[in-house]
Amino acid sequence: MTIPPIQWFPGHMAAAMRDLARRLESVDVVVEIRDARLPLTSANPALAQLVGRRAHLLVLAKEDLADSGQTARWVAYFERAGLRALAVRGKEQRSVQRLLRLVVAAAAGRPSARAMVVGIPNVGKSSVINGLLRRAAAKTESRPGVTRDLRWFRLSPGLELMDTPGVLLPKIETAEAQWRLALCGAVPADRFDPEPVIAAFGAWLAGRGAADVPADLAGFAIARGCVGRGGEPDLQRAAQMYLRDFNHGKLGRFTLDEAS
Ligand SMILES: Nc1nc2c(ncn2[C@@H]2O[C@H](COP(=O)(O)OP(=O)(O)OP(=O)(O)O)[C@@H](O)[C@H]2O)c(=O)[nH]1
Numbered sequence: 001m002t003i004p005p006i007q008w009f010p011g012h013m014a015a016a017m018r019d020l021a022r023r024l025e026s027v028d029v030v031v032e033i034r035d036a037r038l039p040l041t042s043a044n045p046a047l048a049q050l051v052g053r054r055a056h057l058l059v060l061a062k063e064d065l066a067d068s069g070q071t072a073r074w075v076a077y078f079e080r081a082g083l084r085a086l087a088v089r090g091k092e093q094r095s096v097q098r099l100l101r102l103v104v105a106a107a108a109g110r111p112s113a114r115a116m117v118v119g120i121p122n123v124g125k126s127s128v129i130n131g132l133l134r135r136a137a138a139k140t141e142s143r144p145g146v147t148r149d150l151r152w153f154r155l156s157p158g159l160e161l162m163d164t165p166g167v168l169l170p171k172i173e174t175a176e177a178q179w180r181l182a183l184c185g186a187v188p189a190d191r192f193d194p195e196p197v198i199a200a201f202g203a204w205l206a207g208r209g210a211a212d213v214p215a216d217l218a219g220f221a222i223a224r225g226c227v228g229r230g231g232e233p234d235l236q237r238a239a240q241m242y243l244r245d246f247n248h249g250k251l252g253r254f255t256l257d258e259a260s
């Protein structure tokens, strides 16, 4: 099945990119958040470019939704490439405290350090900041495009963190990147047709012989009671339910970009 092109680059993202570049002067550390399910596809080269000569930390967030063996391989891969990388779960104190130690170490020597948290939409930037602050200071929601402004949060007298809006590239190049980003929640539900996206995931699963994961949407609809008056499967409603289940880890843990 061919997937109709999926793109999302509203005006607020272009504005955010300009704001980010403008605010860089006062930043010591760039914390780049990616989705542990998409360690390559969830990178935004335009954001990585902001790093320049600053300290750079690469965080694979939502690690509870990714395959843990794959996550370990990816962290090792990035470390070999010379990056400081770690996997976190935004709501788990142990993992965000590890991140905090790395941010402090990256800012070593500076009496007051400022770290900017960047990444694609819905990847868990604000959740990581809340985890570090131990309170719900930054607004989080299960849809992309929640954070709209750049905002500083004071973690301690010597450390401030900036939450930033999620930013995608103006053009998501390949169909593969498009369905993967849509499936993992980086694109709003009303910006794509979920059925071909789920079909593409089904084909990916089939290629791995993952027979225990529901991939046929009609079967999933019937199993979940998503049927019309005549008993026919309601595919549109089932597709939204499928995406929700996928992003809550109810279908299993998947790393779509695979480390060799
Ligand atoms: N399972 C899981 N869900 C997470 C994790 N971190 C964040 N989430 C969920 O992902 C959704 C998005 O989280 P946010 O922190 O708002 O993401 P964001 O990157 O700030 O999003 P934007 O501001 O829209 O760019 C929310 O529903 C969070 O509860 C995580 O580590 N694991």
Ligand SMILES: [Mg+2]
Binding pocket: 125, 126, 127, 139, 140, 146, 147, 163, 164, 165, 166
């Ligand atoms: Mg946010």
